[in-house]
Structures are given as structure tokens and as C-alpha cells.
Amino acid sequence: MPPLVSFFLRRLATALPVLAVVLVGSFLLLEAASGDAVDSYVARSGSMDAEQIAQLRQEWGLDQGPAYRFKAYASALAQGDLGWSTAFERPVASVILERLPVTLMLMGVATALAFFIGSLLGVVAGANPGSFRDRFLSTGSLALYAVPGFWLGLVLIVIFAVDLRWLPIGGIESVASGKTGLARMADIGAHLILPVASLAMVYLALYLRLMRDRMSEIWRDPFVKALKARGLSRGRIVWRHVARNAVLPVITMLGLQAAAMLGGSVVVESVFAIPGFGRLAAEAVARRDTPLLLGVILCSAITVIIVNLLVDLAYGKLDPRVRVGR
């Protein structure tokens, strides 16, 4: 079997039980929530007498025991049916699919920026541990790490959208602007700057610290002394050897932070009125739409699993010691 296929199979074998637990958990949540699908149907349709309600429950299988209901729930899910969103009056799956791309774009850009700027500044700080630059960047990142993303978003709105009027205040693109092609992309880009900055800043600080701390540990390794003895230039030691080794834990952290970033996007999207997947979660709770909330939870679990899979693949490419499939 090719190593890549066996790698995917092994990952699937660990991901399936995890997804099963999430599934059971969300079913329990559905059971604990007050009211069922019939209740929300009755609430929408207006008048129905008790007999009709009981008949509807029987038709939808809701008068059966929890075991039967769980079987129905799981088999519908297996067919890709996430249920009916009572708030949007549409299938949950279609609402989620419509909202997911915006959030994936937001998270992707934020992760990329946080990773590149964070680890670059981490190298600047870690190249000379204890120097002024190091202490300045380390203290700065500690302060930045304490800033909640949604509040940073509001502050950025006050500065760049209200006072300076450089950037739009919210939304994902100008309403009915009629823009196409490059002009539309530039418009979306301008709308993304502030939300991406508020989402990425915490992770930028985290990756900076991680890179810097790991580098200051690696400087003490004997192999660095050997490189110095061989007369390698300082820049070459910093970039090719110390930084390159220090970036590996940062990449692991990229995967670990995927779930946290998805959680952060809930508030950031609410601040900037971005019609994304994260805001959907808040809307589902506010509008008491339990099936939608469960769909969001299940899809975010799947997203996190896929992101971690990709990170592990990238890790194997970068570190020959953990090549996939061996």
C-alpha cells in the first residue's frame, strides 16, 4: 500500500471514533434542548390541536424512544442530511455550505499572516536572546496575547473606519456595487483587512513567543557550537539551522489552534457583520435553532480534523524524521 494511503487510513481510524463522540454529544444536546422539531413546526404554522400534534410526532418518529431517535438522526447524517433549520427555513447543510467559504478564507488569511509575521519577528527576537530587540518584542507579544479579538476589532473600527475613514466598517463587500473581477476582489480585500487583523493578532503574538523561546533553547544545543567552530556565518546559523529547527513546534501549534481560531471567528464575524460560518453559531443560539447549532458544531469538528491532517502532511514534508508512512 502506498504510504500516503495508509497514512490516511490510519488517520481515518482515529478520526471516526472522535466524530462518533461528537455525534453522540450533539444528539444529547438536542435531547436536552427544550422543545423538538414538532414544537417549532407548530409554532410556525400557528393553530394545531393536540390530536394533530400527536399525529405529526408519530409520523416524524418523535414518539419513539431515544435509541430509535438516535438511529434516525445518525442515518440521516450519514446521508449528508443535517436536518432542517427552523430559523432560515432551509436545510441546515445548504445554509452552512453557503457560509463556510467566507470563514475559511478569513481563517486562512489570518493564519498565514500570523504565521509569517509572527515567526519572522520570532526570529528577530530569538536571534539574540536577551538583547533589547528580544526584550521589546517578547514584552510586546505578551501584552498583545492578552487582547481579546472582538475588542481589538472595535478599536480598529474606531481608528480606521470611523476616524480615518480608510476602511469599510463591516460586511464582506460593498452592497450592490456592481463590481466584477479584480475590482470586486480588491473590494473584498479591503473589507477583510480589519477582521483578519483582529483575528490574527493573538496568534501572531503566540507564534512569536513560541519561535523565540524555542530558538533560545536551541542556541544552547552543542550542534550550534559545532557550526560556529566550522566558521559558518552568523546569519547562516540563525536562518538555516536555529530558525529552521524552531519552526517545527510552531507548525504543530498551527493545527492545535485551528479550533480556537474557529471559536474566535464567531465573535469577530459578529463585530464586523460578516455573513460567515462563525456568526451562524451565534445566530443559531439567539434564534433557538438547535439543528443548525448541531450542524455548525459537527462541521467545525470536521474542519478541525481536516486542518490537522493537512498540518501533519506539511510537517512530514518539512521534517524528514517524521516522514509520513514510516
Add this chain to the structure above:
Amino acid sequence: MTFWRMLNWEGRAGAAVLAVLLLMALLAPWIAPGDPLAITGEPMLRPFASGAHILGTDRLGRDVFAGLLHGTRTTLLVACFSAAVALVIGSVVGTLAGYLGGFADTVLMRITEAFQTVPAFLLALAAISVTGPSVPTLIFAISLGTWTQAARVTRAEVLSLHERDFVAAARTLGMRPLEIAFREVLPNAFGPTASLAAISVAAAILIEAALSFLGFGDPNRVTWGSMIAEGRTVLRAAPYLSIVPGIALVVTVLGVHLLGRGLSRTERLQP
């Protein structure tokens, strides 16, 4: 003051900040008596414009300083309790998984992984949607998403202690496995788990703030998150209404991080 002398400057700064916050929380009913949600003056007074309202008033004429003080209570209460609950759940699950091993370990770790796969904030949101918002349910909802790290750390520590002599001695004494796990192994494995306390408290503060910012906090209490949300409606006219409680949040979280870093350094110095 040996505790103070043990800390480095980071730890001291953090401890000082948290001490001030604790005082603010304890003395809030005396410094700013009465209901902080009550209207006490003219709406939208600017900060430092009136002696009666040092930090001004919000859209409805509620005192910002009083809200800030009483908000400290909610923040510290929810954050400390949910971090404690998360550490307790995490160390119990981690001890069981690490000590029992085998099938129990696999099952417990898959459950832990499942909780890690769903964003902590979404878990808290989902729990709140079922239970409704109040301080106890907030504590439960937040700890639901933050116990996993403690479980992993405890499990790793328990695995490393498993083959030590004192465990073998307890076994020869005839102690039952669960008794050994919780009376002998867990107390020895708790150190590394306790060092997660600062991270857990900081995470809980941020989750609570975000929840109440979105309007899912306890409606009968002032919180910094709800003050930021309230100020957001008049962001153009009075940006300070959102900015001031946010600064309080940043200072608190920074204080927790600083104290945590200071404590972990001293632990390394004194084995």
C-alpha cells in the same frame, strides 16, 4: 513576604495587578453602592467631566466606574471557578485514563480528543443555549471546553509515575487501584496540572467576555463584555464606552499571564 521575594519582576507585576483587581471586586459594594445597572445620572457624560461620574456614564446614564467595579466581581468569580472546575475534571479524567490504561484509556482519550476538536467557545455557546445564562451555568459551560488540556497533562504525568516505587508499595499494602490512583498518584501528578491554572483562568476570562459581548451572559449582572457590547451601539459618538472596559479586560488577562509566568519560573528555581 517570602512569596513576594520568590517572584521575578513579571510575577510581582502580575501579583500586584491581581491584588488590585481583587480589592476592587471585594470593595465594589462600598466604593460604588447600589445597583450598578441603575440609572444614576445624565446619559453619555464624558470621562472626567463630572466629579460624581469619574469615568462618565453610558447611553442610559449608568455609571461606567460602578459598572467596571462590579464587572470585576463577575469576571473573577466566573473565571476562577470555571478554571477550578476544569482542572478538577481534567485531573480526574487524566488520572483515570493514565492509571487504568487499556480500553478505559482509549475511550477516555477519544472523548478528550472529541472535546478538543470542537472549539471551546462553540461548546460554551451550545451549553448556554440549553441551560440558559446564569453564573453557575456559565461556569459549567466554560469549563466544558477548557478541561481537556489538564486531562492530557495529568495523564502524561500519571503514566510517568505509574512504575514508581511508592505506587508498588501502595499496591503491596493492599490498597485498591482507584484508591492508589486518587490518594497516591493524583496528588503527586497535580503539580504540572496546577501550572495550567493561569492559562485556564485567562482563557475563561476571554470566553466569558466574548459570551457576554454576544449577549449570552447573565443578564442580571454587569460584565465587561456586556459593557463593551452596550458601548458598541454608540461607537461613533462615545468610543470610550467600549474602550474602557476592554482595557480592564486586557490588564486582567495580562496580570494573570504575568503571575503565571512568574510562578512557573520560581518552580524551576526551587525543585
